Amino acid sequence: MGNTAIVCAVRWDQRLHIPMYIFLGNFSLLEICYVSTTVPNMLANFLSTSKSISFVGCFTQFYFFFSFGCDEGLHLCIMAFDRCLAICHPLSYPRIMTKELYTGLIIFAWSGGFIFFLTPVFLISQLPYCGPNTINHFLCDPVPLMMLSCSVDTTTQLIYSTFNVIFMIGTFVFILCSYAVVTLTVLWMPSATSKQKAFFTCASHLTVVFLFFGSLMVMYVSPGSGHPVRMQKIVSLFYSVMTPLCNPLIYSLRNKEMKAALRKIFRIEQATHKI
Known part of the structure; x- marks a missing residue:
């Protein structure tokens, strides 16, 4: 509901029709798709006695969850x-930052994951599964899936780890480099007001970045690191459910334009005082 509110605010408020909020609207829409791949099935399993998922359904969930x-x-x-x-x-x-550029960036950001994760998903799906068929997890996560395989395929594990390192370290370093340049620019600003405005502009995004990448790196940079099963579930729950839940609050509570647009959508009138 929080992410849907942000999508509606960006769509309906003309003041938010600028690249920064268009990116935020797409990000919120992506969050909706992201949680929809796992949370409905997880909630259904709470009420189900069988708690089963087909082989095709499991790898479909795996592909879409990690692509998103x-x-x-x-x-x-x-x-x-x-x-x-x-x-x-x-x-x-x-x-x-023309319309053509930010449209191209959005298309790349939406399609990149679906192309990037084809190879590891295909390789893991081809592993021999002939023994136990119970996943000790609330989603079809690659680590417990590979643990169910009848043989240890070090090549598949290596390729999977390489993909994770390239994606997570590459994107995280790119973000850090971007903000390193921003920090140097802000330090040279003569006005304290300008520095404060720049800081608040970036603070929400940086908070989301560290929440998202921090939990991911704990889990997926090294699938053979032997995390306890309970810890795997807790960390997975954090980045798959809690982070998307917190993101609307992080972005809306620290942004005046977004708060104004949300008030407009929900028809919350601000009290005014006449002098």
Whole structure:
């Protein structure tokens, strides 16, 4: 509901029809898709006695969940790039960040994950599964899936780990580099007001970045690191459910324009005082 409110606010409020909020609207829509791949099935399992999922259904969930997760990382990258461009090159920003550019970035961010994760999903699905068929998890996660395989395929594990490292470290370093440039620019600003405004512009995005990438790196950079099953579930629940739940609050509570648009949508009149 929180992410839907942000999507509606960006769609209906003309003041939010700028790249920063268009990226945020797409990010919120992506969050809805992201949680829809796992949470409905998880909630259904709470009420079910069988708690079963087909082989095809399991790998379909696996593919879409991690593709949307990869898309989320790419969206965070383009949002960091947008903030870096707006703060470091404010005069050139309207000329550089054209409709064609931000549309292309959005298309790339939506499609990148679906292309990137085809190979590891295909390889893991081809592993021999002839023994136990019970996944000790609330979603079809690659680590418990590979543990169910009849043989240890080090090649598949290596390829999977390589994909994770390339994606997570690559996107995270890109975001950090973007904000390193932003930090240097902010430090050279003569006005304290300008510094404060730049900080508040970036603070929400940075909070989401560390919440998302922090939990992911704990789990997926090294699938053979031997995390306890209970810890796997807790960390997975954090990045798959809690982070998307917190994101609307993080973005809306720290942004005046977004709060104004949400009030407009829900018809919450602000009290006014006449002098």
